Amino acid sequence: MSKVVIVGCGNVGMSYAFSLVTTKNKVDEIVLIDVLKDKAVGEAMDLTHAATYNSNRIKIRAGEYSDCENADIVCICAGKNQEIGETRRDLINKNYSVYKSIIDEIKKTKFNGIYLIATNPLDVMTYITKKLSNFPAEKVIGSGTVLDTARLRCLIGDKLKISPKNIHAYVIGEHGDSEFVPWSNAIIGLNKATDYLNDDDCSRLLYEVRNSAYDIINKKGNTSYGIGMCLTNITNAILEDSNSIMTVSAYNEENEIYFGMPAIIGRQGIKQVLPLELTTSERDRLNKSIDCIKDTIRQIKY
Numbered sequence: 001m002s003k004v005v006i007v008g009c010g011n012v013g014m015s016y017a018f019s020l021v022t023t024k025n026k027v028d029e030i031v032l033i034d035v036l037k038d039k040a041v042g043e044a045m046d047l048t049h050a051a052t053y054n055s056n057r058i059k060i061r062a063g064e065y066s067d068c069e070n071a072d073i074v075c076i077c078a079g080k081n082q083e084i085g086e087t088r089r090d091l092i093n094k095n096y097s098v099y100k101s102i103i104d105e106i107k108k109t110k111f112n113g114i115y116l117i118a119t120n121p122l123d124v125m126t127y128i129t130k131k132l133s134n135f136p137a138e139k140v141i142g143s144g145t146v147l148d149t150a151r152l153r154c155l156i157g158d159k160l161k162i163s164p165k166n167i168h169a170y171v172i173g174e175h176g177d178s179e180f181v182p183w184s185n186a187i188i189g190l191n192k193a194t195d196y197l198n199d200d201d202c203s204r205l206l207y208e209v210r211n212s213a214y215d216i217i218n219k220k221g222n223t224s225y226g227i228g229m230c231l232t233n234i235t236n237a238i239l240e241d242s243n244s245i246m247t248v249s250a251y252n253e254e255n256e257i258y259f260g261m262p263a264i265i266g267r268q269g270i271k272q273v274l275p276l277e278l279t280t281s282e283r284d285r286l287n288k289s290i291d292c293i294k295d296t297i298r299q300i301k302y
Contacts, residue, residue, distance in 0.1 A: 001028045002239050005063070005071045007102055008078030009034035009043050012118055015228025016075060017043070021051045021058060023232060026239040031063035031071070034078075065105040072113045073235060076102060076129070079119035091120050093301050099125060103132040114238055114269050117142040117249070118231055122175040124296050126249045126258040138269040142249025145171040145179055145260030146230040149247045151209045152181060159205070160196055162188060169193055170247050171209060172260050172276070173289030179260065180289065181206050182282045234265060241267035245274065257293050 004020065004027050006013045013032075020027050030047070034040040040062035047060045068074050079095040099119070115135060117126040126142030133140065148171035153164035169186035173179045183202055186193035197205070216223045237244040243266050249258040250273045264271040278286065 002026050003029040003031065003067075003071045003073075004235065005031045005033060005068050005074045007033045007074065007076045008119075009036070009040050010077060011222045011224035012227055012231075013075070013077035014043055014047075015224040016077065016118070016231040017047055017060070017228075018050065019228045019232040020235065021047050021060070022054055024056055025232065025236050027056075027058055027235065029059045029061075031061060031067040033063055033065060033067070037062065065102075066109060068106045068111040069109040071111060073116050073238060074106060074111060074113060075116040075118060075231060075235075076125075077118045078102060079125070092124055092296055092299055095119055095121075095125060096128060096300055096302075099128055100132060103129060107133065113139075115140045116231065116234060116238075118227060120175070121296055123249045123258045123260070123293050124300070127293075127297060128300070130251065130258070136269075137251035137253075138271070140251070140258075141234065141265070141269055142258055142260075143175070143227060143230055143234065144249035144258075145173070145175050145247040146234065147226050148175065148179055148209055148212075148260070150226065150230065151212050152205065155205050155208055156188070156193070156197070159201070160188070167193075170262055172247060172262070173286055174259055174293050175249065176292065177210060178285075178289035178292040179210060180282070180285045181209075182276060182278055182286075184279050184282060185276055237265040238267060238269065243271065252290075255290050255294070257290065257297065259290060259293055 009032055032040040032044050044060045044062045051058055079098050080091055115129050117129055119125045122142050130140040152169055152171050153167045156167050157164040167188050171179050171181055213223050243264050245262050246265055247260045248263050249260050250263045250270050251258050262274045
């Protein structure tokens, strides 16, 4: 029996829950926790009705933090939304206090599963979760640049009329404005991506990836479906012990922070962060991204 607890029944949390309900996976039970308890009950009822059309029977209910006791994954989606004109980093002190109250409650249980983090600023909130929970680094995972990587592959596929499944390119670093694409490691089929894309193409694609969230927020107020599917894919990698490679937010011992890098994901969390051979320019960009995350951490008002 596999159990997922989702803390936060907003757009992201419910897009994740709906994705779990409507796709094939190994989840047997979903428990919803929200400060608005009636909302959690209502969402559980609605999802239960939707689940009748799926052969994968999942028990869905509203619950309490005590339900984290025997959960395989606790996914924290709670926090303040990114408003129009705000950057992800603007959210840090709004969401620190939210996370402290949540993790303090979870620590009262014997939860020993995987923390999966989806709240912005993503890398910093993942770092905060590790610090507050005292969990091993490999058992605290942020959604990282998984969504950014999906956006990149989608955009490249649209431009070149090639299936995104045959595009192996990654966005790494901060899930934010300093993220970048190490084009030296990008492959399309068996060829280098730069065989198909010139410098202007690469710059434009990165710009579109970085600004996708802002564009969506300006048009509809939030982003939810993309991250919901990404969280489901990470969940599947954990529960199926699939050793999938994803650009999650993983702990870096050298810098003592989290940021997006390709990592092998399995039942015990992050099994290995894969080393990348970067050019001098790419290494400089990664270091700048790391500095941005460290600067945001320094802004936390503990």
